[in-house]
Amino acid sequence: MSDRVMTILQRRPGTPVMVRGDRNVAYGQIVVLMSTLQGAGVANVGLLSEPPQDG
Numbered sequence: 001m002s003d004r005v006m007t008i009l010q011r012r013p014g015t016p017v018m019v020r021g022d023r024n025v026a027y028g029q030i031v032v033l034m035s036t037l038q039g040a041g042v043a044n045v046g047l048l049s050e051p052p053q054d055g
Helices: 002-011 027-039
Strands: 017-020 045-048
Touching: 002 027, 017 027, 027 045
Parallel strands: 017 045
Antiparallel strands: none
């Protein structure tokens, strides 16, 4: 994955990366992903979330 991200960043430096997860993803997996993205040179990482559904 980091090779793919680095290729995109070489073509479009500064491209933001948005991470979307849900409650089934362990926080540790998100930490590993963020570390991998940083190692690939991503400077702009955002986390997307959806509001909790009532009921």
